[in-house]
Amino acid sequence: xxxxxxxxxxxxxxxxxxxxxxxxxxxxxxxxxxxxxxxxxxxxxxxxxxxxxxxxxxxxxxxxxxxxxxxxxxxxxxxxxxxxxxxxxxxxxxxxxxxxxxxxxxxxxxxxxxxxxxxxxxxxxxxxxxxxxxxxxxxxxxxxxxxxxxxxxxxxxxxxxxxxxxxxxxxxxxxxxxxxxxxxxxxxxxxxxxxxxxxxxxxxxxxxxxxxxxxxxxxxxxxxxxxxxxxxxxxxxxxxxxxxxxxxxxxxxxxxxxxxxxxxxxxxxxxxxxxxxxxxxxxxxxxxxxxxxxxxxxxxxxxxxxxxxxxxxxxxxxxxxxxxxxxxxxxxxxxxxxxxxxxxxxxxxxxxxxxxxxxxxxxxxxxxxxxxxxxxxxxxxxxxxxxxxxxxxxxxxxxxxxxxxxxx
Amino acid sequence: xxxxxxxxxxxxxxxxxxxxxxxxxxxxxxxxxxxxxxxxxxxxxxxxxxxxxxxxxxxxxxxxxxxxxxxxxxxxxxxxxxxxxxxxxxxxxxxxxxxxxxxxxxxxxxxxxxxxxxxxxxxxxxxxxxxxxxxxxxxxxxxxxxxxxxxxxxxxxxxxxxxxxxxxxxxxxxxxxxxxxxxxxxxxxxxxxxxxxxxxxxxxxxxxxxxxxxxxxxxxxxxxxxxxxxxxxxxxxxxxxxxxxxxxxxxxxxxxxxxxxxxxxxxxxxxxxxxxxxxxxxxxxxxxxxxxxxxxxxxxxxxxxxxxxxxxxxxxxxxxxxxxxxxxxxxxxxxxxxxxxxxxxxxxxxxxxxxxxxxxxxxxxxxxxxxxxxxxxxxxxxxxxxxxxxxxxxxxxxxxxxxxxxxx
Numbered sequence: 101x102x103x104x105x106x107x108x109x110x111x112x113x114x115x116x117x118x119x120x121x122x123x124x125x126x127x128x129x130x131x132x133x134x135x136x137x138x139x140x141x142x143x144x145x146x147x148x149x150x151x152x153x154x155x156x157x158x159x160x161x162x163x164x165x166x167x168x169x170x171x172x173x174x175x176x177x178x179x180x181x182x183x184x185x186x187x188x189x190x191x192x193x194x195x196x197x198x199x200x201x202x203x204x205x206x207x208x209x210x211x212x213x214x215x216x217x218x219x220x221x222x223x224x225x226x227x228x229x230x231x232x233x234x235x236x237x238x239x240x241x242x243x244x245x246x247x248x249x250x251x252x253x254x255x256x257x258x259x260x261x262x263x264x265x266x267x268x269x270x271x272x273x274x275x276x277x278x279x280x281x282x283x284x285x286x287x288x289x290x291x292x293x294x295x296x297x298x299x300x301x302x303x304x305x306x307x308x309x310x311x312x313x314x315x316x317x318x319x320x321x322x323x324x325x326x327x328x329x330x331x332x333x334x335x336x337x338x339x340x341x342x343x344x345x346x347x348x349x350x351x352x353x354x355x356x357x358x359x360x361x362x363x364x365x366x367x368x369x370x371x372x373x374x375x376x377x378x379x380x381x382x383x384x385x386x387x388x389x390x391x392x393x394x395x396x397x398x399x400x401x402x403x404x405x406x407x408x409x410x411x412x413x414x415x416x417x418x419x420x421x422x423x424x425x426x427x428x429x430x431x432x433x434x435x436x437x438x439x440x441x442x443x444x445x446x447x448x449x450x451x452x453x454x455x456x457x458x459x460x461x462x463x464x465x466x467x468x469x470x471x472x473x474x475x476x477x478x479x480x481x482x483x484x485x486x487x488x489x490x491x492x493x494x495x496x497x498x499x500x501x502x503x504x505x506x507x508x
Numbered sequence: 509x510x511x512x513x514x515x516x517x518x519x520x521x522x523x524x525x526x527x528x529x530x531x532x533x534x535x536x537x538x539x540x541x542x543x544x545x546x547x548x549x550x551x552x553x554x555x556x557x558x559x560x561x562x563x564x565x566x567x568x569x570x571x572x573x574x575x576x577x578x579x580x581x582x583x584x585x586x587x588x589x590x591x592x593x594x595x596x597x598x599x600x601x602x603x604x605x606x607x608x609x610x611x612x613x614x615x616x617x618x619x620x621x622x623x624x625x626x627x628x629x630x631x632x633x634x635x636x637x638x639x640x641x642x643x644x645x646x647x648x649x650x651x652x653x654x655x656x657x658x659x660x661x662x663x664x665x666x667x668x669x670x671x672x673x674x675x676x677x678x679x680x681x682x683x684x685x686x687x688x689x690x691x692x693x694x695x696x697x698x699x700x701x702x703x704x705x706x707x708x709x710x711x712x713x714x715x716x717x718x719x720x721x722x723x724x725x726x727x728x729x730x731x732x733x734x735x736x737x738x739x740x741x742x743x744x745x746x747x748x749x750x751x752x753x754x755x756x757x758x759x760x761x762x763x764x765x766x767x768x769x770x771x772x773x774x775x776x777x778x779x780x781x782x783x784x785x786x787x788x789x790x791x792x793x794x795x796x797x798x799x800x801x802x803x804x805x806x807x808x809x810x811x812x813x814x815x816x817x818x819x820x821x822x823x824x825x826x827x828x829x830x831x832x833x834x835x836x837x838x839x840x841x842x843x844x845x846x847x848x849x850x851x852x853x854x855x856x857x858x859x860x861x862x863x864x865x866x867x868x869x870x871x872x873x874x875x876x877x878x879x880x881x882x883x884x885x886x887x888x889x890x891x892x893x894x895x896x897x898x899x900x901x902x903x904x905x906x907x908x909x910x911x912x913x914x915x916x
Binding site for chain 2: 214
């Protein structure tokens with residue numbers, strides 16, 4: 101078919117994103133994307149759960165939302181409320197939960213509720229690219245709050261809120277990933293959570309809490325979620341993409357009914373896929389705690405493997421931010437390195453990574469940073485990939501200097 | 509939680525849809541919504557299909573889009589291409605198919621591609637409410653093309669295109685449901701399809717063809733889809749909501765790559781739910797023809813039952829548009845009746861129906877019309893519901909006059 105004979109292009113709206121290319125498969129060293137470890141998908145148990153739940157509730161598939169309303173499959177909402185209570189210090193019932201088509205839809209729904217063009221929103225200075233892009237697409241002014249090794253610096257938030265107030269500006273929310281911050285991997289301590297909630301209350305700014313990695317924690321655990329401490333001030337979202345599988349498109353939101361009811365009204369997708377919801381509910385109602393304990397152990401082992409590879413290949417040329425859970429590793433190269441210059445030569449060598457500037461409020465401040473995802477590749481791929489990255493980096497910048505590769 | 513203590517409401521954007529109420533279940537006579545017959549869900553076979561496909565491909569769930577790219581699960585795309593070739597006269601391969609999260613997402617993606625505020629789009633004068641609303645939400649001017657018992661009147665389309673051209677306006681597309689038109693239930697004959705394609709080509713207007721009911725045909729069958737006749741002029745969408753189950757959120761689009769590649773770029777949901785896709789692919793690859801043959805038979809029998817009930821209760825006061833497939837029945841009451849006045853008293857009696865004005869380009873022209881969905885309710889519910897509707901209508905309007913209820 102030849103699109104020149106019929107002029108769709110003359111009819112397209114302005115400002116369309118670029119057309120996608122044909123999918124050509126992943127490159128050998130695929131260190132981006134919130135993917136999980138394929139060996140950790142419990143296919144046999146999922147198959148059994150799917151068969152059980154379809155035999156029991158399959159007839160309900162004939163009806164939109166299974167005839168059970170737009171908040172999502174009730175057994176899944178009950179499971180979410182239960183696991184949040186047991187793991188995240190959150191008191192909620194199934195009625196407080198909205199199932200979403202991935203947590204990205206949660207971000208979209210909350211943004212649609214709160215962000216007019218020109219509004220200000222606060223984010224962590226280094227932040228999930230998908231959130232930054234979504235807020236900007238709606239015309240928001242996105243302002244950074246500074247981070248240190250433990251997450252948001254309370255002094256930076258206080259300063260920002262005060263100076264905005266002096267200008268007459270109330271930010272629409274503070275978007276934060278307090279538990280396994282993306283991309284820095286930190287866990288915000290309890291005292292900071294309490295201090296931030298006090299500031300947020302004083303200035304009338306809701307906290308938009310994204311906990312999509314909080315199920316994957318190493319031994320240290322994490323303090324209660326913001327929502328667990330002060331539910332009336334917080335819109336909480338989460339996901340099953342990281343705890344189970346991202347190809348299942350299921351997340352959730354927990355919020356006051358004044359917010360949740362409006363998110364439901366904005367959710368125009370005819371419901372979240374029923375089988376994805378049913379199978380997660382059936383499997384996780386029985387196996388959640390075992391599953392995340394086992395998965396977290398595998399992920400921490402892979403992280404250690406990647407950290408060793410990075411130390412081996414980059415030596416003293418790299419600062420490593422070892423995360424306390426999750427699926428990604430944040431790294432800083434010397435200030436002289438601009439990682440954006442590595443993107444193309446790395447791709448030519450079969451390697452993709454997240455350049456720091458794409459994961460920062462002010463891209464220019466993140467030029468020496470990069471993010472590597474370690475959950476999907478196996479250990480041999482991690483070894484070969486990190487070696488390739490070091491070689492490309494050396495060829496482009498002289499860093500790491502070969503011979504400098506000593507254990508720090 | 510008390511939302512007065514924390515002022516979300518002051519922060520909400522303007523023009524939000526009204527907050528949803530708590531879901532309270534369906535009323536007894538639920539004659540709206542594209543639901544299917546719960547007794548026709550093949551739960552046992554779906555359970556077996558789910559177990560089989562998860563055992564085989566479950567490990568791929570660890571990766572966004574199963575690592576297979578954003579067009580959707582390849583076995584499902586191959587199935588779509590095959591069934592369109594065997595049933596709808598469409599030559600397409602899996603590469604020409606994009607899986608969508610319901611056909612509603614297909615409408616959203618095509619609209620985003622083509623509709624700027626102020627643009628004109630053409631629709632059938634009586635038309636799917638969800639499409640009308642989506643086009644209007646984007647700021648489109650929505651103009652009607654007249655219908656008769658066989659669908660779009662070619663003379664009306666010719667006249668509309670000519671008069672728009674005289675004003676210098678090229679409509680962005682003609683949105684049409686040619687096969688089981690929603691809500692009138694007609695099937696557009698082949699000669700009209702050919703004439704409409706010729707007109708559309710002459711004026712440079714793409715055809716946006718929605719075939720979400722075309723799998724559910726009675727014995728007469730249907731001519732080839734618009735896309736089958738002139739693929740370069742047509743964007744084709746379809747759905748599994750009607751042929752299998754609407755709680756599964758899976759539809760598809762077939763279009764020239766210049767269009768499809770941009771729809772993919774606009775699809776920001778992280779993929780369509782994988783289990784919904786996998787189970788449909790596995791089940792329908794083996795059972796599609798048997799499934800739709802059996803389902804169509806059951807639906808036609810229910811339709812006949814509803815038609816009898818309508819004739820029994822409304823007698824000569826109703827004009828019945830018996831559909832040639834699908835899940836809904838379009839009715840016309842005498843011109844004196846404004847069905848919008850029946851909505852509230854019917855709801856009070858436990859009955860919901862689609863008022864004609866909600867399914868029309870110019871609501872005022874559809875006041876005596878209504879749509880009743882027959883797939884979900886059982887026969888006893890259909891009988892009691894139609895009787896209730898006739899009683900409510902009589903109480904409000906004197907129509908049907910009791911005693912007038914003779915077989916036409």
